[in-house]
Amino acid sequence: MQQPSATSKMTKLKVLFLTSASIKEIPDHIPEFQQFSQDFEMVYHEVTTAEAFIDSLQNDPKLQDFSGLYLTGAFSVMGRDFSQFIPYFPDTLKVASFPWVGAESFRPDLFKERGILVGNVGDGSADDVADIALSLTLSAFRFTSYLESRLRESGDTNQARNTLGSYELDPKTKMPALAPMDNDRTKGVHLGGKHVVSPRGKVAGIIGLGAIGKAIAVRLNAIGMSICYNKRTALSQAELDSFSFPLTYVESIDELLPQLDLLVLAVPHSPQTVNLINEESIKLVKPGIRIVNVGRGSAIDEEVLLKALDDNVVTSFASDVFQHEPKIDERFLKRFDVALLPHMGPYTTDNFQGNHKRVMRNIAGVLKGVDPRELGIINL
Amino acid sequence: MQQPSATSKMTKLKVLFLTSASIKEIPDHIPEFQQFSQDFEMVYHEVTTAEAFIDSLQNDPKLQDFSGLYLTGAFSVMGRDFSQFIPYFPDTLKVASFPWVGAESFRPDLFKERGILVGNVGDGSADDVADIALSLTLSAFRFTSYLESRLRESGDTNQARNTLGSYELDPKTKMPALAPMDNDRTKGVHLGGKHVVSPRGKVAGIIGLGAIGKAIAVRLNAIGMSICYNKRTALSQAELDSFSFPLTYVESIDELLPQLDLLVLAVPHSPQTVNLINEESIKLVKPGIRIVNVGRGSAIDEEVLLKALDDNVVTSFASDVFQHEPKIDERFLKRFDVALLPHMGPYTTDNFQGNHKRVMRNIAGVLKGVDPRELGIINL
The missing domain is CATH 3.40.50.720 (NAD(P)-binding Rossmann-like Domain)
Incomplete structure (x- = not known):
């Protein structure tokens, strides 16, 4: 031996x-x-x-x-x-x-x-990045980021919630106004004119269905969303069979955008993905769409996005990545309708x-x- | 006719x-x-x-x-x-x-x-409340709430992340110190001595497995956690069969607590659920446990919890409900290791x-x- x-x-x-x-x-x-x-x-x-x-x-x-x-x-x-x-x-x-x-x-x-x-x-790192995409999605639908900041300021749950039900912004602060006293909750839950809804039963579209996009799909299915996706080639039958739920392939982004309540970007930086969301494509979205980005900040023209947020064409934006990273456009920092994380997807x-x-x-x-x-x- | x-x-x-x-x-x-x-x-x-x-x-x-x-x-x-x-x-x-x-x-x-x-x-409202429990869980593991506040202050992703890797608190601010320059990321990701980990592969225990608890179980399974639960009687085989993953029944809370990386409370207010987490039960937890509460604030003795957070017995606390609601104990408001939402579970x-x-x-x-x-x- x-x-x-x-x-x-x-x-x-x-x-x-x-x-x-x-x-x-x-x-x-x-x-x-x-x-x-x-x-x-x-x-x-x-x-x-x-x-x-x-x-x-x-x-x-x-x-x-x-x-x-x-x-x-x-x-x-x-x-x-x-x-x-x-x-x-x-x-x-x-x-x-x-x-x-x-x-x-x-x-x-x-x-x-x-x-x-x-x-x-x-x-x-796909699962860790997908967890961040899920966290951002929940914030985009439920405005948790804004409501937490109000609770930290006021120390009172009732006060923190007293803008839920508002249809306008306070002209001074540009933050949601107080809800009217006779607010009728059956009209729905609004916040500064933005709609607070459940992700359940809504349509998510994932652009970029690699490992990260697939892990995101599993998570969004668990919160009750139906899933569309766009990538260069459709998944094979064997790949589709690995999911316990259906995924719908949409060949062109122009066709995808009008169908979505939530757009999730999970694309790497490439000449094809720069400014995917631009002045032309924003015209195609279903009004009120929410946008989550965990791919690369370069995929979104932030000037176009900021205007769409103001116009309520985009309800909310929740992102781990930014166009001019490491700097964040200052106009994002004080908005109530965005959630911002510091490119922390893989940090575990x-x-x-x-x-x-x-x-x-x-x-x-x-x-x-x-x-x-x-x-x-x-x-x- | x-x-x-x-x-x-x-x-x-x-x-x-x-x-x-x-x-x-x-x-x-x-x-x-x-x-x-x-x-x-x-x-x-x-x-x-x-x-x-x-x-x-x-x-x-x-x-x-x-x-x-x-x-x-x-x-x-x-x-x-x-x-x-x-x-x-x-x-x-x-x-x-x-x-x-x-x-x-x-x-x-x-x-x-x-x-x-x-x-x-x-x-x-089970799904909407469970979405909030999921959002809080992700915050409890990844410290998104603290990192977002740093990004909103600094406007710079690198600066927002520069405490990731720190083992101590700044003695003045009681917030995480800057990470040491020679921080070795292979030692793991720490934040003021708290551990930033993925929920994947960790054990969650849900106390109260009614409609809300069940909806939470589905979501935690989707982020890769294994699920234990405690309630008065175990689920029937038919109920268990309605899940696509196993759930482990643990008959006593004392037996459950030492097994958990994450405790999720989804119990209503009742004499049996008041101060479930108290001076005795906190001694039983696995050190480093994270706690999420979407049931009733009365289930936790917050004095005990605050001490356990300081001692790192509890890594983080993320909650939609509080013991003295609508008021929040002021000591929670400035902590980096808590996520606080204003009892907004059903608001959609x-x-x-x-x-x-x-x-x-x-x-x-x-x-x-x-x-x-x-x-x-x-x-x-």
Whole structure:
């Protein structure tokens, strides 16, 4: 019988782990990392400038024969363009992986030319982002964000609710006026002229039905909405069968918008998704539509949106992303008919630790000969 | 062939509809009310004082032979005790109904002694209240309420997020301190020492599994939680079969609390539910539990809760109801680890209009001979 320790010492492959002075992100409190650090010889290297890193790649003996590259946000101290280092990696490098989704800085195609696989975290954050979309949807229908702010100010539930039933804005504050004393609740629940309704029985349209959009669909179905979607190609029958409820494909956005009580944007940034909601498309919406955005802020022309909110063409807007992020257009900040979150979709312990587990799985998988199609490899 | 108009004029039964100067709630913009007003002879009567109403019941010829009684909040100008009028109702009265759930002011038992059926709206608002429980749950896990307030203050997504990653409170503001510069996200996402996690894969326990609790269970399942519940008797197999996921019955609350990442209270006010969460029971919870309350504020001893929030025994509290409502304990108002809504669970147009449809259905149903067991009658 072989002695595992002796064997593993002889055959351990090296994994380069980049750190920086400002960003330490060594996942040694994640139990899986203990095993990973035993399975491979970990080489920790602190980066400073691009020039220094290229020099190390050329001359530092520790950096001549690594097989895996474990990336964290530390690389960003050298600038955004990571692809500049690709020519200097040793021929032993088989796989590089990072604990997030976007590969913009990495040029996976150039890695591929050198035969190096690149892995990301795939759909790992879909549920967490979809939870934020659900929270925003509930706020868009029920105005929880505004009503909570009133309760925090007044400390009294009756006072906090005393604008529910109002049809106008206070001319000074531009916030909902007090409800008239003889308010008849059977006319419905209004708030500064906006309608407070249940999402139940209403129609939601999701643009972008990837992993996030699908997770959103499941949640909106649970609150009683019927689901339409638009994407480049319709779901296959097998994909549809994985849902316990029907999803209706609408081929064009122009056809989709007039049907919706709620529009949910879950699209990535691309030339096709910039200003999806613009002066022309806003004319097509069903008046009173609510809009939720958890994709990219660039999908909405915010000038057009602000006017549509004023005109009550759009009842409410609830968003985790903004056109000029990190700055928010000041006109949003004081509105009662918007809910605003700070691009926090993926911010959970589960997601951040899960992402590292996926990096370990990508690197260990490739180096141990697992079929890369079963891993999160994006440049096959 | 009979002429329907002539016939109906001869046979129309009277329905008394109470109004008051301050509360007009005549649902004549609800389409179903057109039909209802044609099917019955509507007698509108404005009430002022209890004495005046008793006088009218005894002497006003219009109030001597009504068969149905349609109640709205208007009755409350005469005080809370509606049962005082029961002896004065004519023998022709067969059914009284009101557009809400609670029958506290009505003594359905005394109505029964006179052979008058009493109807309420049953489970009509369950989905709307459950939506609020879901919104509060997401806030309890993700701290959306605090992060939105930071974004509204700063107008900058990066600044709004710069406390995510902090392990302490700022000693001055008692709000989360800034995250340390070398914050390692793989340690998890913290906020002032509280843990920001996904609800996915965590255990929720619902106390009170009536219509609202069941609607909450469906929603929490959709965000990936597993569901335990406590109520007097376990669900029948037929009830369990109506869910597409398992629910685990836990017979005692003492046994339930140590298992939960999230406690959801959906119990009505009763001697058994007052101070369910108290000095003894808080010792049983799994440290770090989150608590959501959409039942009655009396279920929680808020002194005990506030201490548990400070001690991090309870991570967060998110509630639509409060112990001393309408006043909120001031200490809650500035906390970052609570989400506060102004008892708004049932406030939607759908619910308020749906409740009137249920009143019409109760009254018309009884008077047209529908089996009362198929209606919302509560004193059979």
